[in-house]
Amino acid sequence: MIDGLVEAIRLAVTRIPDDTVSALQRAYEEEESEIARFNLENILKAIEIGKTESIPVCQDTGTLIFFVKAGVNSPFLGELKGAIIEATRRVTEEVPLRPNAVDILTGRNSGDNTGRGVPVIHWEITEGDEIEVAVLPKGGGSENCSALAMLTPSEGWEGVKRFVVEHLKACGGKPCPPVVLGIGVGGGADYAMGLAKRALLRRLGERNPDGRIAELEEELLKEINALGIGPMGMGGRTTALDVKIEVAHRHPASFPVGLVVQCWANRRAFLRIKPEGRVEVWQ
């Protein structure tokens, strides 16, 4: 199981998924600005080098975040947390990853990407005997542009769009655009942020199954690209590659909106652990 986790993390940090590479290539082909084409070309080169040389696509290898769907009858449940921590240590040394876990009081770096609360593990108990793990290495620059808005219900969806567009405008080039946006609406402050981050696991171009939410995703994508922030914030047609919205019911008095910004290094990988111990890894 540890070998499988190591493989999934290595894949996530060294190889950008095909959907994101295609979206970046499309952005390059459609771009007219010379500087934007130059920036996209360099991003695509970094991705190609990462793939061919099996090295991280960016110097910031991020904080490792795991989303676990834990089948209640899996024989591996008890050892999974320890295996994730051990795999994180191994990958940090073997790939290597940049050590990104710093003590909140002393500022001391643990050196192996583990520490209090990290790697971050989100647990969901599911039926069955399989475990599915999603790995999301999250860069600090884009994470710094994440935000929460507690809107009033009267502001509604227009308020959501205003908040997201204004916030992205203020961030400019800081999150290393072209970005992917995860937006969570409803549930409460913590839940909205969780939905937003989880939304980043969806493939680019895959719309929310609810047609009304899907329309909002399309509208927001157009509005954000109309800002002209462009690749690496130096102007251009493509500021965002996609927008993903996930929703939950809300309290009648609240309209929470979580926004998680992902950079062009839209890294992710998945792992399935079968009950007999067989492991499948994919992107």
Ligand code: SF4
């Ligand atoms: S925000 Fe993303 S692309 Fe920019 S430095 Fe961090 S990980 Fe790298």
